[in-house]
Amino acid sequence: MLKKYTLLLGLAAGLAALSSCSKNNDFVGVWTATTPEDITAVVPAASSATSMMSISFVEDANKKDGGSVALSTIINVNQPVNNGAVGFDAAYEVNVAATASLGGTWIFEEDSDDDLILSLDLNTLKVNVDKNGVTFTQNMLTGAQQPQIDSLTSVTAEVWKNQLTQALTKEFSRYRKLDDVKVHKGQVLTFEIENPETTIQMRRAE
Numbered sequence: 001m002l003k004k005y006t007l008l009l010g011l012a013a014g015l016a017a018l019s020s021c022s023k024n025n026d027f028v029g030v031w032t033a034t035t036p037e038d039i040t041a042v043v044p045a046a047s048s049a050t051s052m053m054s055i056s057f058v059e060d061a062n063k064k065d066g067g068s069v070a071l072s073t074i075i076n077v078n079q080p081v082n083n084g085a086v087g088f089d090a091a092y093e094v095n096v097a098a099t100a101s102l103g104g105t106w107i108f109e110e111d112s113d114d115d116l117i118l119s120l121d122l123n124t125l126k127v128n129v130d131k132n133g134v135t136f137t138q139n140m141l142t143g144a145q146q147p148q149i150d151s152l153t154s155v156t157a158e159v160w161k162n163q164l165t166q167a168l169t170k171e172f173s174r175y176r177k178l179d180d181v182k183v184h185k186g187q188v189l190t191f192e193i194e195n196p197e198t199t200i201q202m203r204r205a206e
Helices: 002-024 143-176
Strands: 029-033 048-059 066-081 092-108 116-128 134-136 177-184 188-193 198-204
Touching: 048 143, 048 198, 066 116, 066 143, 092 143, 116 143, 134 143, 143 177
Parallel strands: none
Antiparallel strands: 029 048, 029 198, 048 066, 066 092, 092 116, 092 134, 116 177, 177 188, 188 198
16 A cells, blocks of 8 residues: 555656646747837947847757757837038938847756746857848938938948947847746746846747
């Protein structure tokens, strides 16, 4: 009887462990932020800057407590420019749209089932500023100035690629540890990041 009871306890413990593992890995999949995050603090040249972050978690087939992770974001930046700065008669504002991505791996923090450690490979950081994503306020656009505008667009795209690479190195680094990771009804992911402490909410994309 004692042997049977011991076997039942062992079976129950095993089922609980399997259930816990499955539940804890509910975050595996692709998630996109529900609202843009203000990142103006890490982009000093901008009057405003936002980031729309997405995260993809893939589970390692050989182990259930780790895998690969990919972060990507869509960035929008506004920058005011004083009149005469580049030969135009009036002050204007430039808007820059960019994308960025970064890869790495994830594991559970030791002795935790809801905190993740992300090892992000900064060598995989890619920032793209398409010239078609650089626009200027209409009050500076005249036919006579169009050649200057075309030249300025190329320069602006390159300058902002460099600035955003520096800024996003800092921003992505905030995701090295995700605290209190929770999936709500299978569709909403929440977790906390630091520097400063922020609660992130994402919706399942697939």
